[in-house]
Amino acid sequence: MVRIKVPLDVLTYLVVVLGVGPLFPWLDPTVRVVVLSAFIGGVLCDMRQHYWFGPRIATALTILFFALYSVQLNLSNVVPPAVNILVLLLSIRLLTEKQGRHYLQIFVLALFCLAGSSLLSLNIAYLPALILMVTGVTIGLVLLTFFHRDPGLRLNRRQLSTLLKTAAMLPVGSLILMLLLFVLLPRTQYPLWNFLNPKVSATTGFSELVRPGAFASNIADKSVAFRAECRELAPEDLYWRGTVMNTVEGTVWKRVAPQRERLRIVGGQPINYTITLPTTNDRFLFTLDLPLNLEGVRHREEDDRVFTAHRRLDKSLTYRGQSRLGAQLQQESGWDPAIYLNVPPTLSSRIHQVAERIRQQTDSPYQRMALLQEFFRGQQLSYADSDLPGPSTPIDEFLFDKKRGYCEFFASSFALLLRLCEIPARLVGGYLGGEYNNLGGYYLVTEDLAHVWVEAMIDDHWQRIDPSRLAVNASSALLAPRQQGLSLLIRTMDNLEHIWTRAVINYDLRQQLDLMRNSGGQLRNILPRLATLKKPVLILLGGLAAISLLGWWWRQQRITPECGLLQRYQAAIIKRHHLQAIPSTSGLLELATQLDDAHAIMFARRFSAVLYGDQQITDDDITTLNALIDAIGSSSGDGQAQR
Amino acid sequence: MANQLTKHSEILSVIDRLSGRYLQGKIRALRLAMIALLSDGHLLLEDIPGLGKTTLALALSRALGLSFGRIQCTSDLLPSDITGLSIFDRDQSAFRFIEGPIFNHILLADEINRAMPKTQSAMLEAMEERKVTIEGTSYCLPQPFMVIATQNPTEQIGTYPLPESQLDRFLITTDIGYPPPNLEKEIIRDGGIREKILDIEPLLTLEDIEQAKEAVRSIQLNDKLVDYIFAIAQASRDHRFIAAGISTRGAISMAAAARAAAYLDGRSYVIPEDLKQIVGSVAAHRLILRPEHQSLNNREVLLSILENVPVPMV
Structure with a gap:
């Protein structure tokens, strides 16, 4: 049979050792002596059940120690006196008789001591000490409830071991949970459950390569690409720029770092927007065509108006952008268009013949482009996601045999023909369209809106041409799905998700501070104007004050x-x-x-x-x-x- | 204020004298009896025999200088035994009316529930009308007139319990209760006080009583108190345990009794505490509980109603 006090005392002294141990090197020498002797004295007292001094002396000593060390306290010297006081209080508590609340005091003081040690140094010993301390205190609290109920309680060996095991489940369980919640989960790169839905087939979406003919079909993917807060715009303005592909190798268009070019944005009307990107694990920062600049994220800006983040976007992100709708990129003279005129050698003779015919008809780039568009219309091409041209000669097959394909086919064949007609051309990848959510005032852009279009250099201006619009079914197959409108339920749910992302996940203190500073600045701008309104405002305020005074008086009378x-x-x-x-x-x-x-x-x-x-x-x-x-x-x- | 409360000290001195010397431990019943007298009502004492019901009635009538009559109700008691009857006077060759015991200021009707319903109803009618009509001639009862009826609540065999409509005619119903232990021991040691009561000298005249009743009638009943009485009556009517709540007569009785209670307390106006003091005695016996709640005590139900009616303040 064991008295409940014995395991409780053992745990208490263990907790004291854990609390004071890490702090010991930092204590005053006298305090070290005091706490050591108090520890030994406390053990002796508890064994003999005879205590050297009672509560009165303990209180007096407490006040004395407190007074001694509080004179040392000042702003530059807070922690050392405080931890010394803590340890002295603990020493006194050890030496006096212990009832339920005294054990609690000891636990709390020991915890404070351990916490105090972290203010002085944080070495590796702190973690095991903390874990053991949590375990000890939790088990101690369970024992304490028994002790409080009946201080003379005796347990046999089996009961005691059951009690200790049950009590130990609490800290062990919570430690495992803590490990999971605070150590493991925050360090995973991807959502944990992603392995449940691996990608099985090619889906539509933004990609940094354009490979017409790589897949036989495409599946629409409704997942969110990004959300853009701005006013409602005309559908033809909704070209979201992602990347520019300037080089073609075989059938694959890709991006090589462009040479330094001197470009200017001319014309257009300015627009501001805020884009919230979900986790993409990519670098591209989407913008509304044509972007001027971005803020709110560390990024690299390239001359062909492609913005990339410095780091991979492994978490959700919000940034602000400024663009000009309908603007053009002006290229200053004296640059080398060679990179934008390269064509792969494997193009079929039918394609070369088309280009040859156009080249011979006219010299003007405008007219050449018009002829090319006419050729596209004449081919009766249709926009489709299935039964696509094969991978060997996709452009030839698209233009002359199958006559069906999606934006990549249209854009890449058009760009190639432009280049063959000696007009510099490149592909721009991004998104077209978006569903405006008037509840939240933002565009929801989903992956199935991914799009590729062409930029051609005519008269030193890069001009946007969307060859997909030349398809015979452009209005039904290309544009209509992008303007379906969303049901109220979907809009509401999506709006809630957007608010959650903006307010919780992407919460950025600096942004909020900027906002406050901005509104402060705006207020200052308004205030001078207020000064001119002084007199009427004063009269109004006076009237209001008089009315409220009258009301108060009337109430008092009532x-x-x-x-x-x-x-x-x-x-x-x-x-x-x-x-x-x-x-x-x-x-x-x-x-x-x-x-x-x-x-x-x-x-x-x-x-x-x-x-x-x-x-x-x-x-x-x-x-x-x-x-x-x-x-x-x-x-x-x-x-x-x-x- | 003092001149309004005419004869207040005299009335109080009667209560003091009686409760101090003769009716120890019965001050509550005595006060209620006085309230009934001052507000022209009647009193029903419900208690087991031998707790001093008769003594109370007797002592009260002696001290007030009032005449006293008594009927022991039995099942063969006839209405004429109470009211009196005309007999033929041979000397004058005419019918002469012999007054029954009802022609007294205070009438003690013992064990009223033993009388036949016919007899009960004759008496209760006289209580209400304050006159007796026999063979076409009406005879007025003396003023003041108060019936103190008693009934034994525990004995049920061979009784005709008073119907609720008759109970409604009593202003106040109360029990007397056992005297406190010390007092009871003293009473046991000294024996009964019936003889001593006969020595009580009248402390008041009929004139005094009339003036006091007049003063009680002039006690102020503020509108707030009227609202309060109405709220209590209304609450009793809406209560889910009660089939029939406090009637309008019940509410009038509450007001009258509250005035008398205020008078005895030396105030010229009624306060809510007066009502709370008398409501149990005045209103409880007027409630008719639903059959499924018959086992409940009327007085407790009424007190639970009071617990839900806010006292009017400002």
Whole structure:
């Protein structure tokens, strides 16, 4: 049989060692001696059940130690005196008799000591100490509940081991959870459950390569590409720029770092927007064509208006952008267009013949482009996601045999023909369209809106051409799916998700501070204008103040003196007799008699005459009654004596 | 204020004298009896025999200088045994009316529930009308007139319990209760006080009583209190345990009794505490509980109603 106090004491001393141990090297030498001797003394005292000093001396010593060290406390020297005081308090607690709350005090002080040690140094010993401390304190608390119930409780060996095992489940469980929640989960790169839905087939979406013919079909993917907060725009303006592919190798278009080019953006109307990207694990920062600049994210800006983040976007991100709608990129003269005129050698003769014919008809790039567009229309090409041209000669097959394909086919064949007609051309990848959510005031852009179009250099201007619009079914197959409109439910749900992403996941203190600073600046701009409004505003304010004063006075008039007296009396009674509330069903005299309060009884008698006696209340009454209320408030249990 | 409460001190002195010397431990019943007298009502004492019901009635009538009549109700008691009857006077060759015991200021009707319903109803009618009509001639009862009826609540065999409509005619119903232990021991040691009661000198005149009743009628009943009485009556009518709540007569009786209680307390106006003090005695016997709640005590139900009606303040 073991007394419950024994394991409790053992745990308590263990906790003290864990708490004071990491702090020990930082203590004053005298305090070290004190705490060591207190520890040994405490163990001896507990064994003999005889304590050297009682609570009075303990309190006196506590005050003494506190006074000694508090004089050392100042702003530049906070922690060392504080931890010394903590350890001394703990020493005193160890040496005195221990009841339930004293154990609790010891646990708390030991925890504080351990926490204090982290302020002085944070070495590797802190973690095991903390884990052991949590374990010890939790088990100790369980034992303490038993001890508190019956200090003389005795348990046999089996009961004790069951109790300890059960108590140990608490800290062990919580430590495992802690490990999972705070150590493992935040360090995973991807959502944990992603392995449940691996990618099985090619889906539409943005990609940094254009490979027409790589897949036989495409599956629409409705997942969110990004959300852009801005005003509602015309559908033909919704070209979201991602990347520019300037080089073609075989059938694959890709991006090589462009040479330094001197470009200017001309024309267009400015627009500001805020884009929230989900986790993409990519670098591209989408912008509304044509972008001027971005802020809110560290990024690299290239001359062909492609923005990339410095790091991979492994978490959700919000940034602000500024663009010009309908602007053009102007290339200053003296540059080398060779890179934009390269064509692969494997193009079929039919394609070369088309280009040859156009080249011979005219020299003007404008007319050449018009002829090319005419050729596209004449081919009766249709926009489709299935039964696509094969991978060997996709462009030839697309233009002359199958005559069906999606944007990559249109854009890459058009760009190649432009290049063959000696017009510099490149592909731009991004998204076209977006569903405007008027609840949240943003465009929702999904992966199935991914799009590729062409930029051609004519007259030193890069011009946007979307060859997909030349398909015979462009309005039904290309544009219509991008303007379906969303149901209210979807809009609401998506809006909630957007708010959550913006307000919680992407919360950025600096952005909020910027916002505050901006609004402060705007306020300062407004204030000078306010000064001119001073006089009418002052008159208005004065009028409002007068009205509210009148209202207050009227209310005061409406509160009868009886009402005021009753409220004062009830408040005084509640305070004096520590009542919760005055029951509305007890009469004045009844309550006063129950409370046995002489002043209250006098008040009740006098006030009843006023309330129920149909006499007008006089100033004399008010004075007397107020005096009685004061007497109730100030009397301290002498009600009986004065009666 | 003092001049309004005419004869207040005299009335109080009667209560003091009686409760101090003769009717120790019965001050509550005595006060209620006085309230009934001052507000022109009647009193029903419900208690087991031998707790001093008769003594109370007797002492009260002696001290007030009022005449006293007594009927022991039995199942063969006839209405004429109470009201009196005309007999033929041979000397004058005419019918002469012999007054029954009802022609007294205070009538003690013992064990009223033993009388036949016919007899009960004759008496209760006289209580209400304050006159007796026999063979076409009406005879007025003396003023003041108060019936103190008693009934034994525990004995049910061979009784005709008063119907609720008759109970409504009593202003106040109360029990007397056992005296406190010390007092009871003293009573046991000294024996009964019936003889001593005969020595009580009248402390008041009929004139005094009339003036006091007048003063009670002039006691102020503020509108707030009227509202309060109405709220209690209304709450009793809406209560889910109660089939029939406090009637309008019940509410009038509450007001009258509350005035008398305020008078005895030396106030010229009624306060809610007066009502709370008398409501159990005045209103409880007027409630008719639903059959499924018959086992409940009327008085407790009424007190639970009071717990839900706020006292008017300002």
